[in-house]
Amino acid sequence: MTKIILLQSPPPKLVDVQKSVFCQDALEFVSKLHRTFDFEIEKLYKDRFARNAAIQTRNSLDFKISPERNDTTWKVGPIPSRLQNRHLDLGDVSPSNAAHFIEAVNSDVQGIQVDFDDGHCPTWRNQLLAYHNINLLVNGKLPGAPPSISTCPVLMLRPRAWNMIDHDILIEGKEAIGPLVDFGILMYHNAKKLYEANSGPYFYLSKLEGSSEAKLWNEIFVWAQNELNLPYGTIKACVLIENILSTFELEEILYALKDHSLGLNCGIWDYCASIISKFGDRKEFLLPDRNKYVNMDRHFLNSYMKLVVKTCHARGAPATGGMAAAMLKPGSNGTDDESKIIINKVLEAKLKEIKIGVDGFMVYDVRLVPYVNELWKKNGTTPNQITRQINTNVIALDLLTIPQGGVTSQGIKHNVAVTILFIYHWLAGIGHFFYNGNVEDSATAEISRAQIWQWIRFSPPLEDDPNEQVTPNLIEKTASxxxxxxxxxxCRSSAERKRLTAAKYMSLEIFYSRNPPEFITSYLNDNHKFRTLHNKELLSNL
Known part of the structure; x- marks a missing residue:
């Protein structure tokens, strides 16, 4: 039997939950999963390191040349009936927040992004509550939720991405891999019941950096189906194209998952942040103020979405757009003038995506759901647009040509604020927050801190004050x-004030870093401040 150690004792009132979630058989399933794929995952990390080093010596990227790209005959596996129409998902739904989770499963949407990634903070308490609430829902025991999982919106489970290590679990003396823990626990407890209800298990896969990583996930799916006696092809997964490298391997990613593929998704802010991460030390990749100059109308992002849609539809797969982060003001039912302006902006942006050919997208605010559903009724007479073939010829230069534009004082203030507030909330165990009428999560924190870092590196002048440049001193003054x-x-307490001070200095640390962390969530998850706040450092050998 594998030696597996939980490094956390149960939080108050969650003793029975921890025993149930991490029962001995579930622990053995997770540990066996780790044993089986440990070598491949270590190779994934080494390949990422080598790829990043190689990028520094290359002038550009180009599309991967592969047999599957030239073979026009293959298609992804059949799409299950409940996934034929996913016009609208709710995004950033952390199942650790029971009230929000229950609101989501009672909503008039096709799917829910059940999130362990961008909008979720993986404290031990949050992990236990998230697993537990999903288990209750699948078993028809979650108070306030529909009694049958078959009548709920489809759960699109999003495990943590490969960059997240689970510091609370040791397996054979090694810290566990976050996405494997999430996948293993969710599969062990829920896969059979989801399958029997014609409701899954279905997944979102975050932050993949190419087809080799999709291939690894496919191998994990096949292994898990065999272990749990599920038919081959039961698991379906949608890959979020959040990394610039993946855009050059779309065909190969679909082929790697093939019979388990649920198409591809566009995630604009992680995607833009990855461009800075990979190429941001080159001036030609200086990204301007994102609120003013970066949106799906810009050629590099419009080309990216068109390529995703074209590739998916050619292979019989759905293509989904990003999430509308806009929020109506508290207490609004959408009928006031301010809310009407917000709603119209969301609908205008989403109509453009529909016209490009997407088969669905996400919103966060459930109050937007009826308006978006009406938009689909007027513009989507079929469950999806997969039969619609996109006539576009996207080349590498289309994806790598950064839009023209400058840096504004308001853009600096906004990016600094989002970074500080994200870290502040993360230290409090909260994975998303609301600011200036939008929901903010790790994706917006990534692009915010990446832009500030890049602007410091190249010191561009301010549009609204050409005599002033971006400097470390300007950023420090803005942060203070x-x-x-x-x-x-x-802040209402001394603890909150201390946390805010820590968030400010941690933000400045990554703004000024010579070699900034590739993922802000890795930086925070591995940080002693976060781990001290949430770890009791008590061993519980189960």
Whole structure:
């Protein structure tokens, strides 16, 4: 039997939950999963390191040349009936928040992004609550939720991405791999019942860096289906194209998952952040103020979405767009003038995606659901648009040509604020928050801190004050000014004030870093401040 150690004792009132979630058979399933794929996962990390080093010596990227790209005959496996129409998913739904989770499963949408990644903070308590609430829902025991999983929106389970290590579990003396823990626990407890209800198990896969990583996930799916006596092809997964490298291997990613594929998804902010991560030390990749100059109308992002749609539809797979992060003001039912403006902006943006050919997308605010459903009724007479073939010829230069534009004072203030507030909330065990009428999560934190880092590196002048450039001193003043304002309006206790101060200095650390962390969530997850706040450092050998 594998030696597996939980490094956390149960939080108050969750003793029985921990025993149930991490029962001996579930632990053995997770440990066997790790044993089986340990070598391949270590290779994945080494390949990422080598690939990043190689990129520094290359002038550009180009599409992968492969047999499956030239073979026009293959298609992905059949799409299950409940996935034929996924016009609308709710995004960033952390199942650790029972009230939000219950609201989501009662909504008039086709799917729910059940999130362990962008909108979720993986404290031990949050992990236990998330697993437990999903288990209750699947078994018809979650108070306030529909009694049958077959009548709920489809659960699109999104495990943590490969960059996330689970520091709370040791397997054979090694820290566990976050996505394998999530996948293993979710599969062990829920896969059979989801399958019997014609409702899964279905997944979103985050932050893949190419087809080799999709191939590894496919091998994991096949292994899990065999272990749990599920038919081959039961698991379906949609890959979020959030990394610039993956855009050059779309065909290969679909082929690697093939019979387990549920197409591809566009995630704009992680995607833009990855461009800075891979090429941001080159001036030609200087990304301008994102709120003013970066959107799906810009050629590099419009080309990216068209390529995703074209590739998916050619292979019989659905292509989904990103999430509308806009929020109506508290208490609004959407009929006031301010809310009407927000709703119209969301509908205008999503109509453009529909016209490009997407088969669905996400929103966060459930109050937007009826308006978006009406938009689909008017513009989507079929469950999906897969039969619609996109006539576009996207070349590498289309994807790598950064839009023209400058840096604004408001853009600096916004990016600094989002970074500080994300870290502040993460240290409190919260994975997303609301700011200036939008939901913010790790994706927006990634692009915010990446832009500030890049602007410091190249010191561009400010559009609204050409005599002033972006400097470390300007960023420090902006961060201090925002922190002082937030201290008065956000913090009610000395603990919150200390957390805000820590968030400011941690933000400055990554803004100034010579070699910044590739993922802000890795930086925070591995940080002693976060681990001290949430780890009791008590061993529980189960």
């Amino acid at each position: 000014s925002f922190a002082a304002h937030a201290r008065k309006n956000l």
